Amino acid sequence: MSDIEMIEHDEEEIEELESVVIRFAGDSGDGMQLTGTQFSNTTAVFGNDISTMPDFPAEIRAPQGTTAGVSGFQVNFSSYDVLTPGDAPRVLVAMNPAALKTSLPDLESNGIIIVNTDTFTPTNLRKAGYESNPLEDGSLRGYEVHxxxxxTLNREALKEFTTLSTKDKDRCQNFFALGLTFWLFDRPLGTSGEWLKKKFAHKPELAAANAKAMETGFYFGETTEAFRHRYRIRPASLPPGxxxxxxxxxxxxMGLVTAAYKAGKPLFYGTYPITPASDILHSLAPLRHFDVRTFQAEDEIAAMGSVIGAAFGGAIAVTGTSGPGIALKSEGMNLAVALELPMVIIDVQRGGPSTGLPTKTEQSDLLQVMFGRNGESPMPVIAPQSPSDCFDMALQAVRMAVRASTPVVMLTDGFLANSSEPWAIPNPDDIPAIDIEHPSAPSNGAGEPFLPYKRAPETGGRPWAIPGTPGLEHRIGGLSKAPLxxxxxxxxxxxxQMCRERAEKVARLAEFIPExxxxxxxxxxxxxxxxxxTYxxxxxxxxxxxxxxKSVAHVHIRYLNPFPRNLGELLQKYHKVLVAELxxxxxxxxxxxKFARPVLTYSKLHGQPFKISEISRKIDEVLGS
Amino acid sequence: MSTNTIPLELTRKDFVSDQTVRWCPGCGDYAILAQMQKTLPELGIPREKIVFISGIGCSSRFPYYMNTYGIHSIHGRAPTLATGLAVTNPDLSIWVITGDGDGLSIGGNHLLHVMRRNVNLNIILFNNRVYGLTKGQYSPTSRKGFKTKSSPMGTIEQPINPVAIALASEATFVARSIDSHTQHLGEVLAAAAAHKGVSFVEVYQNCVIFNPDEWGPLEDRRERDDHMIYLEHGKPMVFGRNRDKGVRLNERFEPEVVQLGEQYTVDDLIVYDARSKALAMMISSMEHPYFPTPMGVIRQVSAPNYTEGLMAQIEAAQAQKGKGDLHKLYRAADLWEVK
Structure with missing residues (x-):
């Protein structure tokens, strides 16, 4: 690796850019998610601000070579603060004709296309739905095509690895492409090189082959004269840290683990696998040393039930799912409302209705979590605004749940779940403790019966008495109850009275959340x-x-129930209010x-995040400019 | 946990809550409640460590009447709440109270999985072969042809056998008793409580309103011993009020009821082995009136339970990696510093 870093660059060839959007696209078996992740890691470590977005099919291996099977990973990296993965890629790496076909409409005009010509066979062209070869028919005129x-180049480069099959060697070609893009954007190979060594610690030959492929790709950029330019994006000036x-x-x-740690309690995470929420389980399952008790239930209903049981037992109890799972959990969520136990329900939203778009993003569960239960069933709802904000809001969800002894819903979405951004690592010692008091005796005096629904006057929450505490034996249930x-x-x-008290304590969380x-x-x-x-x-x-x-302001709401206490007032201060949502x-x-304030709506149901340009156009349209 | 909090002697009254019991007069549930309240003081478990969790149905009102911790949850879901609670606090004595509709119809899936996982808790399934609380529709255990408001021409559905379901779900303790035989019921409840891991007890229970004749002679103190066989591990399968009948394995490897006397003696009978799943499967298929109904402990084996497994993983992970450190957790990725 080190000899590559020492290559003398001809500085004149390097063009300075403020930001670039690159997309890696290929067959879902081509390793594009990995390539994109590796590119992002190196770029982040280099110091650019980044925002990434994977986009992949729901099928694990959709028919090879078809547009349905295209898997993409887009990275926006910049020398300034970026908040989105970018509207239009400037650079497209297309590993096959289908990838070119699906991504081309998004590409910037005059954009750069790097294609693997070996895959442009008549069969693959036909599978992608091309009638003629786009590399030959002039349809790519205006783009810089490489x-x-x-x-072929990759196989040739890996000739010396005689024990590897051709198939094994072909699996390294994403690292060839990665190496080439590293050259194009003047990135070092060290981060990915180290990753390969760790990943294939037990298969050193695969580590070496991938590293060789990456280096060869890098050298290919260096030596071939095809590339007119390289690009440099200087590090961003992010706050120190x-x-x-x-x-x-x-x-x-990490937010959930932190919350449990700060509460001095085990984290119970009961869940059933569902896209795009399963990665939360995958992140938590290896954390047994934090006393994380993950439980993979037999179904969504059981997951919700287990969380209620865990909350009754005194754990920081959490479940995660997506919209179809919320549909099944609603009965249990409603019991949780009636029992008034603290817990958190994470809904990583995806496109619906029904199974809908499992791997695509949408914000269409808001009314479901607000109202999708029988009876008067108020439940706090919050929504993080960015990948790293999920950390803060997960902590906040636990705090709200404990304060008002209530289930709390946190709405993330498929985009937030899978996209990434730099995160200034906090010092965990600076995060305030979550103080939880379990009563050890009836508050109305020894010898008196325990009153499980005697509310705290300041919050409306009820005592969280847990089994194992002598003298506080009590029964709770889903039937309507007497106060106290x-x-x-x-x-x-x-x-x-009980219906109104439950509504009141949720409404009073407005005193707790920020304006x-x-x-x-x-x-x-x-x-x-x-x-x-959509932030x-x-x-x-x-x-x-x-x-x-232009006379435009922005309000991005993270607390949806209750709304921040000053929100209604804010809405009155502008001539027009435009609500943009997926x-x-x-x-x-x-x-x-809530506010009897007429608003304009801009809604989109593409399974894709908003583009900046789409919002800009809508702003102009509303302003009449 | 805290021995000083255990009263020197708990009595039945310590487990009676202040709520009025509201089952129909003559309901079999009264007998089960009474046996539970009588059995619990004998177990030596402090009252605050006992939790009853139920679903929906007549039987599921049970927790309200027990002066312990309790949750009256939602239809069929009690095993799921109980699992979450057991995982959070493995130290508790948890009892799931369910019925043939709650446990085998709407909650069938959860019942299967809580048993397969061997979660350390006790499940008492009250089987009256009818839906009581919704006023008399047939249940998954109702006999074929049973006429109800929802099956005026008789049901056309094959009933299922709860004990067979428990065995198929790999429950490590499976037993059966009946509300009217209070002594037997008390013994079975105590055995279930003593078992480590999941215990499943089917209790034949009489619904005086919607299915009063279901158990027939089994409920009759004078006749019942001719119609039930009390299984005992390591003992030959003898039954009858005069202990003059038995069950042997015939030439086709099927159970067969025989009269003890000249042709067959005790030596010809099956010696019951509660550790044998094959035997338990076969014996559980014996149904009245063709056979005596098997009662008592049908299967009992020892196996690591779910919470033991989980706590062992936590200990192992902490021994290997040390207790969780948030600093390390946040930094388990490629890092870079901005100065």
């Missing part, structure tokens, strides 16, 4: 409102609009219902 016989790259699911898992004792009661006044902040002018023509994973695109579009002198207008529905 035709690389990648398979130690950074790592983090995805939303990873951040969620929690005994079964169907009396009209009891039912009404809504505003980006931009505090009054004016247009307020753009968004929530959840990056909406904020960037508003930044651009403000820079152009659903049919669900937040808009809530805002109009």
């Amino acid at each position: 035709e690389v016989p990648l398979t 130690v950074y790592r790259k983090v995805t939303g699911n990873e951040a969620t898992a 004792t929690g005994n079964v009661s169907y009396r009209p006044e009891h039912h009404e 809504q902040d505003v980006f931009g002018p505090l009054e004016g023509e247009l307020l753009l409102v968004s929530w959840g994973g 990056g695109a909406t904020r960037t579009a508003v930044q651009k609009a403000i820079a152009q002198g 659903n049919g207008g669900q937040l808009a529905f809530l805002l109009q219902g």
